[in-house]
Every structure is written in C-alpha cells, then in structure tokens.
Amino acid sequence: MKKNPYYVILTGSKNNAGDFLIKYRAKSLFKELRPDREIIDIDGWKPFDEDTLTLVNGAEALLLMGGPALQKNMYPSIYPLVDDLSKITTKIALMGVGWKSHSGLWGDSQSYPLSDKTKILLKRIQSDGLFSSVRDYHTWNVLSRNGISNVLMTGCPATYVTSALDESFVKPENINKVGFSLGVSFIESPEMLDQMRNTILTLKEYFGSDVNFEVVFHHSTKKEFLKTHNATSNHLKSHLKFIDWLGCNDVKHIDISGSADNLINYYSSCDLHIGYRVHAHIFMNSINKASVLIAEDGRGKALRDVFGGLVIDAFNHLDTSFLGKVLRKLKLKSGYKAYNKQHEETLDVIKYEIENDFPRLTASRSSINANFEVMKQFLNKLP
Template identity: 30%
Template sequence: MAKFALLHGAKENSGDFLIRDAAKSLLINVGGIDEEELLMVDVVRENVPNSVMDEISDTKAAFLAGGPGYQPDFYPGVYPSMKDLLDATTVVPLGPGWKGIDEDKYTFTVESTKLLQRIAEQDQVPYLGARDIPTVRVLRKHGVAAELTGCPAWYYPDGFPPSRVFDPPSQINEIIVSSPPQNSTKYMIQYYILIQNLLEKYPGSVITCAFHRGEHKNAHIPIIGYPWEKATWAANTSAILYKYISKIGKENDRIKIFDASQSADYINRYSKADLHVGYRVHGHIPALAAGIPSFLLQIDGRGFGVSESLETPGDVSARQGIYRPISDVMESISNSISNAYSDFESVDENRMHAYENMTSLISPIL
C-alpha cells in the first residue's frame, strides 16, 4: 500500500515529465521514501477517480509536484479534485508557480483563494512551496503563506543537496535551442531568425532544435491563441516550425532536430551541450543544473520568475517585437563569453537557498 501520493500533470510536454520525475527523486532522496511507497496520480485538469481517491485517503500526505498550477482558476479549473484531495489527506505543494504577466493585476477566484488558504492552514504545512519569487509575492498578496522552494527540477539530476559547480565550456561545439510556444506566429518567425543568427555567429557549432512538445503532427487544426498574444492564424505554428526545421536540417548538417517530448530523458541531451538558448523554462533549468550556460527568452511570468529567482541576467524578454529580443540575447551571450560567464556565479547559491526551504517544507510530513 502506498504511504504517499505524488500529484502531477505529466501528459506530453517534457517539462512536465521532468517536474514529476524530479519531485519523485526529491522525495526518495531527501525523504527516504521508497519508490513503491509512492502513488503517482495525474491531477491537472483531471478528475481523480473514486477508486484512486480511496487509495489517496490511506496515504500520509499527497505532494503536489509543480508546474504553473497557481493560476487564477486554481480550483476547480487546474485542479478539479483539489477539494476532495484536501478532504482525503494532507496536500503539500512542493513548487508550483503562477502563470501571468502583471503581478499587480493577478488575482485568484474566490473559490481558488479559499482552497489555497485552506492548504496553507494545514497543521503539517508551514507554507506553500513556490517555484519563483513572483509566485511568493502573488500568494502572500492573497494572504497565503509561501516561501521560495524552487521547482523540483532545480535539483535534478544534480543531487540532494545540489552539488554541481558551474563549469563553463572552453569552446562551443553544440548549442541547444528550445522551441517557442506552439501557437504564436511571432515566436515562430523569431525562432527561425535566432537559428540563423547562431549559425552565423558560431560557425563551428551544431545547432540542435529541441521541441519540448514534440512534432505536433496536426498542424492545421484550429487552436486557441496563446494567452496574452493571439496567433495571427489558426494553425499550430510549432508543427509548421518542426516541419520546416526538419527540411532545412536535411540541407544543412549543422542543424539537428530533437523531439524532447513524452519523458524527462531529454535532460541527458541538454547535459552534453555547451550552451542553451531558447524559450523553455524547463530547458533553461536543466541546463543550469548541469552547469551549462543558459540564456532564456522570457515569454511570460514563468520566464521572468525563474530569471529573477536564479539571478541569470543574460536572460531577455521575447515580448519586445521580433528582432530586438534576438539582438539582445546575442549580445548577452557575447558579453557572457567575454566575461568568462561570471554572471552565472550566483545561480548555485540561489538554488541552495531555495533547496533549504524545500527540505524544511518536506521534513514535517515524514
């Protein structure tokens, strides 16, 4: 019988699988929990079946792995079974985050606020874990106790506690470029221009294009526009981009394509690269955890939040038109190389500080 439950949202995006696997590793290594004692349950936009809820009710606690779960419609939108979960056992959020742009205007529904406060008022939960500093501020603004714990992925596969020392590359042989959102024409164009700039600037390197949601074969199914920025046509731009990069990769052996979806195994590919540039927060994080320089093109609060929390000043906003972000990130990379990557020196220290909060959150439950 399972002693604990691990609540996650791993479906397709490799980042969600990384969060799930990192949380599991964290509980096993820090909490001394055996893997067979963990009940894995997908709870994101899923109603937990009664039979599974019965199993959860027999556990000591349910750990909520992470992801952008602290959304305005936290309950019942993101976690439709959260009320029942709280009735069944103690729920411990390890490191979810917000998903927005403007902190001042960010608010939760009345139902969501009540559930968040209820989680924070549990006897064994000193505070809600938050994956970045903006999330901490947003939760506290709504009267919910929160501390920066970081995302579980901050510590995976680096060790417990994190032991990796930043070791910049002596030369750049491979650059991994993580893909933009799947429904924005702007970012599709921006991504292609970024690839061309990197090819020109670093002629001795291979450019590996990593698609965290995979190929997206259904390129022409109408979709909802990316939050805060409507796509200019109803098509899955990631599928279009994947197809185009595959085509030019056949003509240029310096361009590789990598389907990173469906598991956390993609981090092994990241750890072998010399540099990461791109849009995926969960491309940025495993690169940094592996001691690799990483430059994030921030799309929303998830990107802004991780940059502020880890203090990676080479990151830039991707929202300022098409061309300016490319110019900014190329300049950031050049400056960082010129300064021997000294702007990454605080990353490991910031991870350790958050890790201490993470272990303090977990310890009372075990």
C-alpha cells in the same frame, strides 16, 4: 487506524518534456530526503473516482505538484480533484507550483485573478496547516496577497541534483553543440514568430558549420500529440509549419518530448543552451552548464529572481487589457510588442559571456544551493 507511510503527488506530465523532468526530480528528492515515505504518482488532470479518493485519504499528505498550476481556475480546471473538498480527509499542500502570467510583471502578482473555487481550495490548504512550496517569488506574492501565509519559496523541484551541489559552474572549453529550445508564444504572435526565426538564423550563422546547432522541441511534433489531454490541432500545425521553415533554412531540429530521459540525455550532451524553455534553462543550471533563457512569459521572468543566471526579456510590452485578450483570442492582434532587434541583443550577450568566461553564469550555483536548503526545510516539515 494508522495511515500508510506514503504521499500522493498530483503531476501534470502529459507530453512536455519539462513536466516529466519536474516529476522525475521530485521523486529523486523524496527518495534522498524522505526515504521514510513512498510516493504514489497520479495524473493531476483527472478527477478522483472512489478508488482514487480512498488512496488519497490513506496518504500522509496530498501534494499538488509543479508546473504553472496557480491559475485563475486552478480548481477545478487544473486540478479537478472532487466536487466537494471535504471528501478529501488528508491534508493538502502545494509543491513547486508556479503562476502563469503572460506579461510577467511584478504588479501582476499583486492583482492576480483567482476564481472563487480556486480561493476555496487555497483556503483549505491554508487551514490544513502544512507548509506549501512554490517555484518563484512572484507565485509566493500571489499567495501572500490572498492570505496564504504558510508558503516557502523552494524553487522548482527540477532544479536540484544533490550530486551537483558541491560543484561549480563548468566553463566549456569548446562549444561543439548548442541546443536552441523553441518557445510557444509564436503560435499566437507573428511578432514572436519573427523574433524566434531571426534569432535562430543569427545564431546558426554565428556558430557556423563546425558547431552542431539544433532547434529543440519540448512538445511532440507527431500526430499522436493530439491524443494528449487538452492538445489542440493549432498547436501541432504551428509546430509542423515551423519545422518546414527550419528545413527550408537548413536548420536541424530534434523532438525530445514525452520523457525526462529525453530531456536529460539531450541537454547533458550540449555545451550551451539558448532559448525559450524554462526547464531547459533550469536543467542546465542544475548541472552547472551554460544556459541563456529568453523569457517569453512570467514563468521565465520570475525565474530571474530565483537563481539569477542569464535571462533576457523577449518582449517589451503585452496588451493584457480585456480588449487585448479578446483580440488575441480572435487572432486579430497578438498584443505583443516584441523587441525587433532581440536576435542582435541575444548574440551580443552570448559573445560577451564567451569572451569573458561567463561571469553572469557562475553565480547561479550559490543561489541554487541556498534555495535547496529551503527545499529541504519544506520536505522535512511534511508529515
């Protein structure tokens, strides 16, 4: 019997605004480039029941979508799917998936740990024969080193707005609104906490009272956050404590969690983004606006090789040894060697770009457009 013309996509949008943007932009790409297929969106963290399995097996393909899903226990921790992959009879592929490395070194991609079950899933994807898509070259290398060859580096689906492809970077005539996206490494690292605080205060002073300067939270700062899958009380408490500090220092903040619209509407109103959130940086580049990413992990560092732009490393070294991981888990030592003058360097970079018409930001569009051609190739190769 002929299958219905639809794809099932497994997405990870729980609370983080960036995850919602991935799904939103991916669906837009399908609508524009593969209008012959309907899209059925399923929460990727939920195991399949019988009805879901029937739905999946009726699809032209099952696409594991976006986010830093390529982790040691990708299957079954990130994608529970089913206990026996042979129960899935349609073909499986990845779309816009990325790695998750704290230190973000290229060498990490050469010896990236993957569980036996994760390797079983990846081998299944390889044997199914469809091309997969990843969001950066570090992820591509992880898969390549593990014998997964049918992979295209397309960039994250969130990068693409087809109406912006023929436009150029927009140099802001005036900077009236700046959004500073807060990272998450401060939760486990006092060094990164100090860095973020110092950077916020330095930038607030530089832009002055005439500029609307706000710290932006991509995760929820409300108690309802704890109802989110895998949410922790420490995550929420750390964010609320940071908000208290912002209040004591007369710094405004805003919560844009929970939807793509919140992210799109907020950053569209900004003249400049600075900060640690990868999808704030991706979004601003996608609409040709100014952005400076401070990379707090491998997701941000890998993005530098995808479309360039302005990416600054947040730290010089991270102890990734077994002992270092244990000490970090026990909250005895974070292992981060953060650059203690990062706030000064970030300010110098921003001042240079503003004073010289943003030379490093104007080149991103050509790289994004080149990657978009690969994304189109990937989508057109899907059944």
